[in-house]
Amino acid sequence: DKVGVIGVPSCKGQSAGGVQHGPKALRQAGIIDKLTQLGVEVYDYGDLVFEQFDDDTPILGLKNPKNIGLAAKKISDQVSRVIKDDQIALTLGGDHSLSIGTIHGHAAAEKNMCLVWVDAHADINTPLTSPSGNVHGMALSFLVKELKEYIPQIPHFEWIKPCISAKDIAYIGLRDLDPGELWIVRNMGISCFTMHEVDRYGIDMVLRMSMQAINPHGDRPIHLSFDVDSLDPRISAATGTPVPGGLSVREGIYIAEELAATGKLTAVDLVEVNPLLGTKEERDLTVYAATEIARACFGKKREGNIPPGYVLP
Numbered sequence: 264d265k266v267g268v269i270g271v272p273s274c275k276g277q278s279a280g281g282v283q284h285g286p287k288a289l290r291q292a293g294i295i296d297k298l299t300q301l302g303v304e305v306y307d308y309g310d311l312v313f314e315q316f317d318d319d320t321p322i323l324g325l326k327n328p329k330n331i332g333l334a335a336k337k338i339s340d341q342v343s344r345v346i347k348d349d350q351i352a353l354t355l356g357g358d359h360s361l362s363i364g365t366i367h368g369h370a371a372a373e374k375n376m377c378l379v380w381v382d383a384h385a386d387i388n389t390p391l392t393s394p395s396g397n398v399h400g401m402a403l404s405f406l407v408k409e410l411k412e413y414i415p416q417i418p419h420f421e422w423i424k425p426c427i428s429a430k431d432i433a434y435i436g437l438r439d440l441d442p443g444e445l446w447i448v449r450n451m452g453i454s455c456f457t458m459h460e461v462d463r464y465g466i467d468m469v470l471r472m473s474m475q476a477i478n479p480h481g482d483r484p485i486h487l488s489f490d491v492d493s494l495d496p497r498i499s500a501a502t503g504t505p506v507p508g509g510l511s512v513r514e515g516i517y518i519a520e521e522l523a524a525t526g527k528l529t530a531v532d533l534v535e536v537n538p539l540l541g542t543k544e545e546r547d548l549t550v551y552a553a554t555e556i557a558r559a560c561f562g563k564k565r566e567g568n569i570p571p572g573y574v575l576p
């Protein structure tokens with residue numbers, strides 16, 4: 264496999280300082296070498312640089328429209344380029360608003376992509392249902408075709424073309440939705456496996472049901488958007504909006520292993536690591552969990568991996 268790593272030091276989609284340092288923290292933990300050691304051909308594109316605009320007043324309550332709208336365009340173009348170069352796009356965040364760009368870019372490069380959104384949150388508030396105006400909680404609303412009529416015109420977001428249908432999305436790990444989001448998830452027919460379903464069926468069955476729903480013939484490119492706050496705060500505390508009762512690191516790794524095993528994983532977002540939150544131990548554990556999920560996405564096996572060219576002496 265070839266993997267293109269894109270750092271996205273974004274933070275304006277939410278209000279906790281520090282998430283822009285997520286890419287740096289993951290790199291300092293050796294995420295690139297850990298992927299290379301798997302025999303993966305890693306192309307590191309460094310971190311995207313975003314011009315900062317101070318003249319960025321909220322529109323209909325939506326915060327930082329100019330900074331986020333322009334950043335998302337750069338992200339979309341870069342992800343498209345990486346995928347067209349036959350590399351799996353691994354985007355290191357940064358807050359979850361970056362997925363506006365990664366999913367838009369993926370869809371531009373792959374007609375028939377489907378989406379697995381692993382998160383405590385649905386991130387599908389429209390600008391009119393969002394209680395906070397934080398775009399990381401709205402990311403999907405700009406992308407889902409069936410929501411088009413509910414999305415008001417937002418300056419610097421005009422270029423975003425809805426590029427995915429509700430039926431092509433599966434949520435795993437949800438446990439904290441706003442009323443508008445719940446209405447949308449229920450009424451738009453989005454496959455939704457909350458932590459209740461994870462407890463009820465187990466993670467393997469949840470994955471099987473997700474694939475049955477969005478990729479029944481196993482022929483669709485898969486976008487995995489992994490918010491580290493999907494994990495339980497005991498192992499992922501260094502994140503802006505932790506919610507108790509989350510996935511274990513084993514469940515997170517299992518999701519990654521199974522999606523990797525399809526051979527159709529084409530884009531991965533690894534978002535919301537905030538190295539300024541929590542204690543040093545909590546930060547190190549959060550970064551560790553995130554890097555293990557990334558390794559599992561690209562072939563790391565729990566029994567270990569035989570190095571390329573290994574010969575028993």
Ligand SMILES: N/C(=N\O)NCCC[NH3+]
Nearest residue numbers: 384386399400441490504
């Ligand atoms: N971390 C968050 N999404 O993944 N925050 C948005 C929550 C508000 N609905």
Ligand SMILES: [Mn+2]
Nearest residue numbers: 359382386490
């Ligand atoms: Mn999220």
Ligand SMILES: [Mn+2]
Nearest residue numbers: 383384490492
């Ligand atoms: Mn979240």
Ligand SMILES: [Mn+2]
Nearest residue numbers: 318329418419
């Ligand atoms: Mn403007």
